[in-house]
Every structure is written in structure tokens, then in C-alpha cells.
Amino acid sequence: MFTQDELKKYAETLWWGLATARTKPYETGDLILLRYDLEALPLAEAMYDLLVEKGLCPIVRANPSPKMDLSFYGKGTDEQLKAIAPGDREFTGNLNGLISLIAPSSLTHLKDVDSGRIGMAAVARKFMREIMDAREQTGDFGWTLCIYPTKAMAEAAGMSLDDFKQQVVKACYLDQENPPAKWASVFEDAQKVKAWLNGLGIRSLHIKSEHTDLTVVPGEQPGQWLGVSGHNIPSFEIFLSPDHRHTRGVYYADQPSYRSGNFVEGVRLSFNDEGVAVDVQAKQGEDFVKKQLQMDPGAARIGEFSLTDRRFSQISEFMANTLFDENFGGDYGNCHIAVGASYADTFAGDQSTLDTAKKNELGFNSSALHWDLVNTEPKTVTATLEDGSEVVIYENGEFKNE
Template sequence: MNIDESLLKKYAAVMVLYALNNGKGINKGDTVFLVGQECSKDLYIAVAKEIYAAGGNVITNYLPDNIRTQSLTRYLLQHGNDEQLSFFANSYWQGIVDAIDHILFIIAEPDIHVFEGLPSSKISMMNSARAPYMAMREKKEQAGKLSWTLCLYGTQSMADEAGLTLEEYWEQIIEACYLREDDPVTKWKQVQREIETIKDKLDALAIEKLHVKGDDVDLEILIGKHRKWLSGGGKNIPSFEIFTSPDWRGTNGSIQFNQPLYYSGKRIAGVSLQFENGVVVASSATENEDALKEMIAQENADKVGEFSLTDKRHSRITRFMATTLFDENMGGAFGNTHIALGNAYKDTFAGDMSVVTDAQWAEMGYNSCPKVHTDIVSTANRIVTATVADGSEKIIYRNGMFVL
């Protein structure tokens, strides 16, 4: 499928002039680490040209397509030893992080089941080896010197997984990213202002804890001290969610998810979790349960790092897309609620995060898990009730919409 050149140019403009730099776009002289596979070549080149046009610099990470018959990663997983699977070029990746101002990832899966049939333990070992890179990025981001963003390039494999034609799949991308607007950059800034109005109202409530209730959920979440709510602010395109990183120690109850997730190339469906004092004490899945348990077995991946809500009035996403970037922002009849197991977003701290020590993060209940941050989504109808500082309760979300 050939994507219209004008749509690609608009897509690139959204990513470079809005998404990067936390919704402000890049500055002249900024350096962008651009990551994508060869199947996304037309968008990759459009983005690179937009960066250059804006006065920026590009460090390319242009990768061969990861497909079963030719995948170097699959070959390594099949034939590599533990030392090779755990290899991490520390100096190289530290140099990359030191040299860049922004990271732009183009998500494209030419073979969504590329790791099918491989042991989850080996995939986890390989993924865990990149934890130092994530820590390098996080440190620079906390200092306010690094931004990142993600966007999606539709492939036939992803469309097949979602049960859509490739044309239908791209139609969701085009609509969700406002690419038919005359000026999608201005449109995104308008939407961001609307979402931030809701976020500001949540912050003003000074919420202490949440109770999420529905046919498939009865879950309490402790928000914790010194927290604020965030919206995507350019970090994901599209992004309509409003989220925070709660105090993981106060998560109790059960929750089920009606949307699949993808972890290490495997589809995990029918997930159910039971929490006691912040820790997953029981987990199950109707599909690839071994992969779910392997993920949760990673250090601190059995704790919540994020809680999020999406208002259906903003999101134009109406179909399952088989990728977290879109599925965690789904609108539809009831919006969506989701949590992420694993690493917390420290920029939800209502203060200067650059001066907070690791011990202080732990004292506040921010989960530390550089190896995992996995969103698990449900589009079922939920009512979310907040308990505020004076002990009173207020419903903040029902029927897929904020009620503030």
C-alpha cells in the first residue's frame, strides 16, 4: 500500500514540530536519534527530511525488517549462548544518549509473531540486557535534557492481527493522528490544551486513592503523595490518555482486561490479575500465560507503575489495532482504563525530579523496574471513584468520560 505523500509529510510534521520536545517541537541544532525498520522507509525519510528542515540533526538507527525467515534477533535467540543474549555495549549506548536531545521511534511490525515458538525466558534475558540503556535515558530525561516520542507505521502483519484490511488499519492511523486536517500540528496543540484542562482539574482534587469498579474489576489504587496527573504531551502520537504513577504499595483487589497485549513478540490475551498490598499474588491468561508469568517474574514487574484513563470524546480510535500505542488510547463506547506493570513514570512527581534520590523515590512508592513497563488495557465500562483529602468521595469517570 502506497501512502499519499502529503499525508506522510503531515505525519512527519506532527512528529517533529509537535511531538518531540514534549509537545513543543524541536529547536534548531537539536539532534534526534531516529529509529525504524526498513518497511517504514517512506515515513522514516519524511521524518528525517522534516528534522533537517527544522534545523536539526539526525543519528540514524535504520534496521532490517524483523521477519521470521531473515530475523537476526530470532537467529540470536535460537543459537546464541547466555553471554551473547546478555551482551550490552555500554560505551556505545552511553555515547548515543550523551549525543542526542530526542528519540523518535517508528513502530512497525512486519511480522508480529516473529518470536513465535521461542522460550519466553530467552526473550526476557535479551530484553533485560537493555535495562542500563533505559536507565541512561531516564537519568537524562529527569534532568530535562531528553525527550522521546513514538508513532505507528501500519503493516500487513499488524492489520491481519487486528482483523482489518491494511487500508482500514491506515484509516485508523490517519484519523487518530488528525492527518486530514489542514494543519494537524495546530490541531494537536488544541487537543492537548483540552486534555490538560481535565488534567488540571484532577490535580486540583488532591486525590488520595481511587476505586475502580465494574463487572470485571474491583480495584483500589493509592495515588500517593506529591503526585500529579499527566497527559501524553507529545510522548505518544496519538495520545489521549491521562495518567499518573501511583504508590504501588496501595494496590489491592482484582482486575481483568478484555484487550490483548504484546510482550516480546507474543500475544497475551484474557489477562486477570490479583493484587495484595501492591504485589501481584495471582495472574492468569487465556493465551500465552507463560509469557505473562515470565514478564511478571522480572524484578519489580509484579507492581503497578501507571494508572490511566482515556476520555472517548477525544479519541478517534474505534478498532483494536494490535499495538499498545493505539490500544491504550482507544475511544469507542467506554473509552479505556489501563494499568502498566513495571517501571513508574517519575515525571508524575509534583516537584523537581532532578533532585530526588533513589531512596526518596522508593520512600514515595515509585516502582523501579527498568526492564519492564507493559500496559494492559480494558475497554469495558468502569466507574472510577476518587477519595480526596477530607475523606469525601467523588465519581470522576463513568461511561468512558471524565465527570469533573
């Protein structure tokens, strides 16, 4: 699949992402969880070798195969679905980093499994993400992830495996002599956009396209724009966590997606004045979407709003994978919302003060779900500022800071 040189570049790029995503530098002996799907073994081996060279302690965990997933979700009792292995809480609480290598051998093997069972398992393990979030807030944890091309993903995207791989190479700058240096340059460009957005004093945002008419509110302190932080490779999005209580209007995702073995297309969500998606429609997979949004009280609310500038993103094709599709560049860039959990690191104040009570007070959404739904239509995003004036911040796929 990849040459040894490409694997080395990919591993070095992931290290750039992991180091950039954490606010404190890594130290010798730090524990890094290297979690991977089986088909990503060549990249896992290259990443393991690099981590050892850096003086870190990689801990290897292979994800379950599709057959294992089917056994677990299809045959497991409620008790088995919710069971947590002894030591998992302590293990998670001592990790310093996480690298996830996504390489699914199947995208549809869970399509006949009740999505409620998948949600039950996710809710039972929500505490692990909360532990990692809390450690990230103190600078003791960082994470990044990427995909490794597989036949299943290529077929779902309507490409040959080689064409799919070339999209990955182009999007991650693996065809350049020094990919981390290129990512550092993109990081600096994104910093300028974020500084501009964060300095505007935005009261609310209005997103308008052919099928979307949505208002989101940054809130008092959840309103810090982040992005190109190293968390995802590739990632070109610039996002915030809105105050979920004030979302209203209609959002339409024209880009399809795969989730938990289900193909979903044409999702249309209507939010009431309390920020809840009360009308849920989809051209395909509607029942699945409705069940996902019933996973827990926060699943039908927004946790993220994001914009991608077409000048940043090299992604020009549907890739049947959220990591790439939420960063789609194309002709008009994209916006996406995530229903479910928000990102605590968008808090503009002292991260160490952000406990559960304060998150609730400020309108951060809490859920076991985090599902990105992407709109690639031509759109205008207009910000209403604190003084009541309006300014277009994004149009035809580009930020308007220049």
C-alpha cells in the same frame, strides 16, 4: 501506502510531539535518534528531511528484522544477549531526542522463543532507559513514537491494510489541513482535565467494572496526572504513576494484546496488600504472562494507571498495537494499568532531586518491564479525597470535570 502530503503531515505531527514532549526547546545541532522498523522507511525519510530542515542532527538506526530477532533471541548465548556495544552508554547520554517509528513485519515470530531470554536482554539494557529518563527530567531529552501500517498488524487486527491505514489517518488527524494545530487543541482540552484532577487532592482511586475491582494510591508526590504530552502519536490517555506498594484488588484486561511474539487475552491479576500480583491468570498466554511478571522484582507491580476519554480518542477498533489500543475510545473509553516501570515525570516536585533513593522512598516502581493491559468495559472510577469525601471522576468513558 501514504501520499507524499500525508507523509509530510505525519512528520510534522511527530515534530509537534517531539517538541511538546521536551520542556526545553530544541537547538541547532541537537542530536536526534531516528529509530525505525524497515517497513517504515518512507516515513523515516520524510522525518529525516524535516529534522535536517530544522537544523538538527538526525542519527539513523534501523531496528533488527524478524529474522535477526530470531537469530539473536533463538541462538544467542547469555553473553551475547547481555552484551552492550562500546560507546552505547556515552551515545545514549548525549542524545537530545528520540523518534521511534514502529512497523513490525511480524507480530508472532518470537512466539516459540523462551520469554526469559527476551527479558534477560531487556534487563541488560535497562540502563539506557534510565539515562534517557534522567535527561528528560532535566529537560535535555524528549521522545515520541508512532506506528506505520503493515500487513502483519492489519491481519492481526482483522482488517485490510487500507482500512488499518485509515484508522491511523483518522486517529492522528492526518485527514485535517493542519494536524499539529488539532493536536494543540486536544492538548489544551487535556490540560483542563489534568488541572482538575491534580487539584482534587486524591488519596486513593477505586476502579469498578464487571470484572475489575481495584484500588490504586497516587502517593505523596508520584500523584501528578500527565498525558497528551506529545510522547506518543496518537495519545489521548491521562495517567499517573501510583505508589506501587498500596495497589490491591483485582484487575482484568478484556482487550487482547501482542507482546514478544505472543498473543495474550483475558489477563486477570490479583494484587495483595503489598501491591504484588500474587494470582496471575489468562484465557490465553497464561504461562507467558507469568514469566513476564517474573522478569525482575518490579515486574509484578504497577507502574502506571491511565484513563482515556472517549470524547478525545478517535480510535474505535482493536489495532493489535499497544500505542493505539491503550488509547482506545469506543463506547466506554478505557482504563489501563502498566505492570512494571513507572514514569518519573509524574513526580510533582523538583525533578532534579529525584534520584533512585527518592524514587524508592516515594513508591515509584522500577523494572525492565512496562506492559500496558487494557480494560474497555463500562466502569466507574471513584476518588477518595484527603478529607475523606468521595467523588466520581470517570464514568461511562468520560471524565466528570464538567
